[in-house]
Amino acid sequence: MPSTVPVLVQPLRLAGPGDRRLVTGPLTAVHGWTPARTSEGGTRFTSPCRTAVLSVNGDGGSPAAWTVHGYTRPGAEPLWRASFSSGTPAEVVAAFTTALAGDLHARHRDGLHLGSTPASILAERGWRPSDRSPRGFHDQLAPDGWALYRHRLGHQPHDDEVTRLVPPTWSMLAGSxxxxxxxxxxxxxxxxxxxxxxxxxxxxxxxVPRSTDEIPARHLARVTVLRRPSGRSTGPPTPAETGRPHLPPSRPAPAARRR
Structure with a gap:
């Protein structure tokens, strides 16, 4: 099969980086974030309220690395950080940035009442606690064993986390x-x-849609690749193709669930 043939790939987390416009498009076109080039050759997107900034490293021909910083007010030191290494599927980054932009636009930053906890979402999808979690961490392992969600236990200063002096409170890892x-x-x-x-x-x-050359070689034995129906566009799959909406609405969370 030619390397650029459009296909559908599952699971999402092993499908490859995808189209970065899934991240940047909604920020600029819907939520009014302002793009600007950086001295390092990347791009920075700033929210209208200037309390969130997305930095993108990597040109259009290479996988992007993404970092989001949040601020209590413009010009203050960063309050929190979310970072996504190169190779992260654009759908994962876009899920975070689009929800953040929507919450900022609506003037509420924490949507706890809008959905389940990360841990409960994973548990409902068959992710189970790992019996090999490092000391001080709680891991949830994907059913296929090729991804984990890690929660660091205990307290540490938030500024040490933001500056990467200590491990983050939550992390996601895909692959080996x-x-x-x-x-x-x-x-x-x-x-x-x-x-x-x-x-x-x-x-x-x-x-999710990809061209065959986007799928990481190390994942080929771990993913299912489906041909797109003939005559369809190469845009995101429709609910009829996937069998359900791509990001289903979250259900209300029970009390006292682990994040």
Missing amino acids: QQQPSWSAEFTIGVPFHPLARAAAAFSDPGP
Whole structure:
């Protein structure tokens, strides 16, 4: 099959980086974030209220790495950080940034009442606690063993997390546990609703559209590749193709669930 043939790939977390416009499009076209080039050659997107900034490293021909910083007010020190390494599926990044932008636009930063916790979303999809979690951490392992969600236990100063002096409170790793294909980190203080939406995308079985050359070679034995129906566009799959909406609405969370 030619390398650029459009296909559907599942699960999402192993499908490859995808189209970065899924992230940047809604921020600029819907929520009014302002793009600007940085001195390092990347792009920075700033929210209208200037309390959130998305930085993108990597040109259009290479996988992007994404970092979001949140601020209590413009010009203050960062309050929290969310970062996504190169290779992270754009759908996972977009789930976080679109929820964040929507919450800021609506003038509420924490959507706890809008959905389940990340841990409960994963549990409902068959992710189970790992019996090999490092000391001080609680891991949930994907059913296929090729991804985990990690929660660091205990307290540490938020500014040490933001500056990467200590491990983040939450992280997502996909691929081999010893050598992840990509990872995402979320420090204490990250708004709850965007974190939950990122967890929903992270655990989404898919399928999602890709060209065959976008699928990481190391994942080929771990993914299911489906041909697109003939004559269809290469845009995101419709509910009829996937069998359900890509990011289903979250259900209300029971009390006292782990994040």
